[in-house]
Amino acid sequence: MTTTTAQSGLSRARKGIAPGGTGSGNRKSKLSAQTTRTFFWLLLPSVVLLVLIHGYPLIYAAVQATHDGDLLQTGDFVAGDNFAKVLSSPAFWKAAQFTLMFTIVGVFGSWLVGLGLALLLRTKIPAGGTFKVLLLLPWVVPIVVSSTAWNWLVATPDSLIPSLFRNLGLGTPLFLADPNLAAITVMVFKVWVSFPFMMMMISAALASVDSTVYEAASMDGATRWQQFSQITLPLIARSTYISWILMTIFCVNDFPTIYLLTGGGPVNATTSLVVLAYRTVFQDFATGPGVAIAFLMTMTLVVISVLLYRQIRKSSVE
Amino acid sequence: MSTKPSIASSAFSRRGFLGFAAAAASVPLLAACGGGSASQGGGGGAGGTIKFWDMPWATPAYNDAAKKIAEGFSGANSKASYQIIQWNNFYQTFSSAIASKTGPAVSTGGGFQAFQFEKQGQIAYADKVIETLKKNGQFDDFLPGVLDPFKSDKGYVAVPWQLDMRVFWYRKSLFEKANVALPTDWPSLLEAGKALKKVGAFGFTTGAGSGNNYANHSMIMMMVNNGGGVFTKDGELDLMNDRNVEAMEFVLELVSNGIVDPAAVSYTTDNMSAQWKDGKAGYGLFQANVPQRVGDTSGDLLVADPITGPHGDKATIVFPNNIMMYTNTPSQEASEAFLVYYLGQLKELWRQKLMSALPVFKSITELPEFASDPNNVKIVKDWQPIAKTFASQGNTLNANLAALDGGQALNQFTQTIITGKSDAKTALQTFQSALESVLKK
Numbered sequence: 001m002t003t004t005t006a007q008s009g010l011s012r013a014r015k016g017i018a019p020g021g022t023g024s025g026n027r028k029s030k031l032s033a034q035t036t037r038t039f040f041w042l043l044l045p046s047v048v049l050l051v052l053i054h055g056y057p058l059i060y061a062a063v064q065a066t067h068d069g070d071l072l073q074t075g076d077f078v079a080g081d082n083f084a085k086v087l088s089s090p091a092f093w094k095a096a097q098f099t100l101m102f103t104i105v106g107v108f109g110s111w112l113v114g115l116g117l118a119l120l121l122r123t124k125i126p127a128g129g130t131f132k133v134l135l136l137l138p139w140v141v142p143i144v145v146s147s148t149a150w151n152w153l154v155a156t157p158d159s160l161i162p163s164l165f166r167n168l169g170l171g172t173p174l175f176l177a178d179p180n181l182a183a184i185t186v187m188v189f190k191v192w193v194s195f196p197f198m199m200m201m202i203s204a205a206l207a208s209v210d211s212t213v214y215e216a217a218s219m220d221g222a223t224r225w226q227q228f229s230q231i232t233l234p235l236i237a238r239s240t241y242i243s244w245i246l247m248t249i250f251c252v253n254d255f256p257t258i259y260l261l262t263g264g265g266p267v268n269a270t271t272s273l274v275v276l277a278y279r280t281v282f283q284d285f286a287t288g289p290g291v292a293i294a295f296l297m298t299m300t301l302v303v304i305s306v307l308l309y310r311q312i313r314k315s316s317v318e
Numbered sequence: 319m320s321t322k323p324s325i326a327s328s329a330f331s332r333r334g335f336l337g338f339a340a341a342a343a344s345v346p347l348l349a350a351c352g353g354g355s356a357s358q359g360g361g362g363g364a365g366g367t368i369k370f371w372d373m374p375w376a377t378p379a380y381n382d383a384a385k386k387i388a389e390g391f392s393g394a395n396s397k398a399s400y401q402i403i404q405w406n407n408f409y410q411t412f413s414s415a416i417a418s419k420t421g422p423a424v425s426t427g428g429g430f431q432a433f434q435f436e437k438q439g440q441i442a443y444a445d446k447v448i449e450t451l452k453k454n455g456q457f458d459d460f461l462p463g464v465l466d467p468f469k470s471d472k473g474y475v476a477v478p479w480q481l482d483m484r485v486f487w488y489r490k491s492l493f494e495k496a497n498v499a500l501p502t503d504w505p506s507l508l509e510a511g512k513a514l515k516k517v518g519a520f521g522f523t524t525g526a527g528s529g530n531n532y533a534n535h536s537m538i539m540m541m542v543n544n545g546g547g548v549f550t551k552d553g554e555l556d557l558m559n560d561r562n563v564e565a566m567e568f569v570l571e572l573v574s575n576g577i578v579d580p581a582a583v584s585y586t587t588d589n590m591s592a593q594w595k596d597g598k599a600g601y602g603l604f605q606a607n608v609p610q611r612v613g614d615t616s617g618d619l620l621v622a623d624p625i626t627g628p629h630g631d632k633a634t635i636v637f638p639n640n641i642m643m644y645t646n647t648p649s650q651e652a653s654e655a656f657l658v659y660y661l662g663q664l665k666e667l668w669r670q671k672l673m674s675a676l677p678v679f680k681s682i683t684e685l686p687e688f689a690s691d692p693n694n695v696k697i698v699k700d701w702q703p704i705a706k707t708f709a710s711q712g713n714t715l716n717a718n719l720a721a722l723d724g725g726q727a728l729n730q731f732t733q734t735i736i737t738g739k740s741d742a743k744t745a746l747q748t749f750q751s752a753l754e755s756v757l758k759k
Contacts, residue, residue, distance in 0.1 A: 155527075280726070283729075
């Protein structure tokens with residue numbers, strides 16, 4: 001078999017064309033005016049509900065972000081002062097930096113672990129179903145419970161993990177008291193909490209991949225790595241991008257994971273933007289700047305989501 | 319046969335996705351914009367029902383007893399309903415309920431909450447209640463100085479009902495093991511700390527982790543113990559005074575000598591309690607009823623004597639928790655009658671040993687159920703008379719103290735000090751700047 005033949009087979013496989021398939025593409029059907037009107041009336045109740053549920057709080061938030069009030073009183077109009085104040089604050093940029101790191105590690109760390117486990121669980125192993133359920137536990141257990149458990153594992157020099165390090169002659173790391181270690185601990189905790197979600201998303205995507213594609217690729221001489229990199233990854237690309245988008249939103253918005261474990265400390269080392277927004281509103285009672293932070297987060301998330309969505313479209317075109 | 323990814327493209331339009339993404343992305347915005355709902359009082363009821371909101375101040379048995387007391391009210395042609403409000407986001411709960419006119423008529427709450435709502439015109443002054451207390455003899459029953467912080471230019475903003483005192487505790491067996499005397503002043507605190515360190519214990523036990531304000535309180539206590547404080551007598555911000563600098567330099571000395579646990583910066587109150595229980599904490603600032611709280615009632619945990627600062631000052635800090643009345647009430651007369659009634663029934667809570675804080679009435683401190691604990695007696699006798707509020711060196715409480723206690727500025731300052739990351743003057747300067755930006759004139 002020539003390399004060209006193998007590449008051709010892989011190319012067909014990437015497009016989701018099984019051996020013998022024609023690969024007929026998506027057909028766009030043009031909607032009639034009548035159908036469009038029906039769609040409009042069917043969608044209208046949902047749109048009205050969405051406007052009511054999201055529109056009012058968004059407008060109220062916009063009002064708060066442009067005033068210097070508190071939770072009870074609107075206060076005076078200050079235009080963009082709150083945004084300027086937030087953007088000129090070193091605490092905001094430090095929190096943004098941590099949020100970025102936390103999100104990158106949270107998204108790709110949990111994806112890698114989830115992908116590895118999904119591939120492992122795809123093979124026939126004894127009690128695979130039981131393993132799946134057990135691996136889901138970090139995602140299923142309430143964060144309050146798991147953060148408390150993690151706290152007891154690492155918080156004091158006599159906790160289990162620091163004791164283990166000490167007994168191995170590796171010193172006594174202060175996992176939550178040292179700024180760098182605290183940041184790493186929070187990120188590892190996030191990956192631990194999130195990988196089951198990624199595992200399920202990828203497992204679902206893998207389940208829909210026809211095994212004959214691999215058989216064909218194997219007959220064409222593709223190695224295991226080629227099958228993984230040129231068939232598996234492209235075929236689960238859409239699910240991957242969607243899971244990345246969702247996990248990005250989960251990470252950026254993640255309040256309990258950080259707050260329950262470190263409270264944003266020590267010395268703001270693990271303060272993310274959402275923690276900063278919360279503390280600004282509810283601890284400093286500075287509603288305007290706090291909501292301004294939330295606005296900036298929202299805008300950033302929408303931009304990231306749109307960019308990743310474009311990637312999804314690109315992957316489906318390919 | 320085709321192999322399609324799990325999410326079919328035909329069901330996934332761009333607009334649909336953008337709508338979904340925007341909705342999901344707006345979660346922090348919605349969360350931050352204060353849209354929380356108010357918990358409603360249980361009884362509501364026809365005219366004349368006073369809604370009393372209370373916090374979980376102790377075990378659930380406390381709330382059961384408080385509910386029974388509240389619902390036993392029947393004065394001024396009125397009755398009362400009882401509602402527990404959880405501490406989580408309590409200020410938002412109160413704010414949104416008050417804004418929607420569904421809040422309580424009378425409530426307990428955060429230490430400075432009454433002043434925050436007073437500033438917004440939501441508080442009914444308690445002057446008539448005080449007058450009634452003067453007539454029925456309860457006024458003279460207040461412990462010295464507990465009422466003064468609540469008197470503003472316009473009247474009494476709230477009435478205190480319990481004291482959350484900060485006092486030094488010690489583990490007797492560790493001092494015996496270290497063969498060192500109890501501290502009486504700062505140099506002996508340093509010496510005791512060094513001796514305790516040799517036996518594997520810490521001489522300035524504290525914690526600044528998530529939700530733990532004891533280290534914050536320790537910092538302010540040390541300032542106040544040196545005649546300093548966050549504010550001047552006139553209520554102006556005054557962090558850079560020499561006494562504060564001296565106090566923080568001393569705490570930094572404790573840190574550099576390993577007398578403060580290096581992991582304390584991340585300790586929650588549970589972690590800190592565990593240090594006390596496990597014999598790692600030799601000495602440190604805590605609240606009343608520590609043996610019960612940490613689960614060691616062997617008699618080894620005892621209240622220490624107050625220590626004297628280098629200039630002869632002797633002081634600690636106290637949070638006088640209070641009951642406030644709101645302008646939104648079915649009857650102000652009924653609110654006042656309820657408050658007088660409730661204050662008169664407080665004794666029952668200490669009689670049943672349900673409270674971990676100190677009472678504000680002398681008569682309760684004399685109850686056998688309270689006075690049988692020598693630690694309680696010592697706190698009332700030695701610590702209460704020297705206790706000052708967070709407003710120190712000033713006396714009257716105000717709304718800004720809420721942003722100080724538990725606010726980001728104090729948290730960051732405390733964590734900076736107990737990790738020894740900065741010198742005292744720089745840390746105080748940063749603290750002052752951060753506070754200036756959040757305190758309202």
